[in-house]
Amino acid sequence: MEEAHRNHRARESNQPGRGQELEALRQAMMRTWWRICLCLWLTVGLGCLWWVRGDLIEISEYFTWAAVRSIFLYSRLAGVGIALCVGVTFALLVSESRQILWGMSAEERSRLSAQLDRIHAQGDSHPQWHLIHQVKEQ
Numbered sequence: 001m002e003e004a005h006r007n008h009r010a011r012e013s014n015q016p017g018r019g020q021e022l023e024a025l026r027q028a029m030m031r032t033w034w035r036i037c038l039c040l041w042l043t044v045g046l047g048c049l050w051w052v053r054g055d056l057i058e059i060s061e062y063f064t065w066a067a068v069r070s071i072f073l074y075s076r077l078a079g080v081g082i083a084l085c086v087g088v089t090f091a092l093l094v095s096e097s098r099q100i101l102w103g104m105s106a107e108e109r110s111r112l113s114a115q116l117d118r119i120h121a122q123g124d125s126h127p128q129w130h131l132i133h134q135v136k137e138q
Helices: 002-014 018-051 053-061 065-074 076-102 106-125 129-137
Strands: none
Touching: 018 053, 018 076, 018 106, 018 129, 053 065, 065 076, 106 129
């Protein structure tokens, strides 16, 4: 296992554009997740908020945590939908913040590198092939 890891590192260092390719792949993956998050909010999130709109109007006039709790207790499906949307959004924000503050982790770099190897192995028939080769041309 350790030898495979060392060979993988040596292969990465022999290819100068590999870091740019990994970053382009990560950015494309994050754009996809943000699109999924947006679709969740536009479908599930808005539907759930519409479902509890009467309660939200009441809460806007007299806010209490008990009222918020009652929305989640008596409209469980709406609560689960809103929690899903908030959870995905929060996870994406944490992931982006971690990337900005500390860069790509070794585990993420390894996972993306394996995906990059699969893209190169499949060739131009892979959907992300053109994304990687746009980076090489720049």
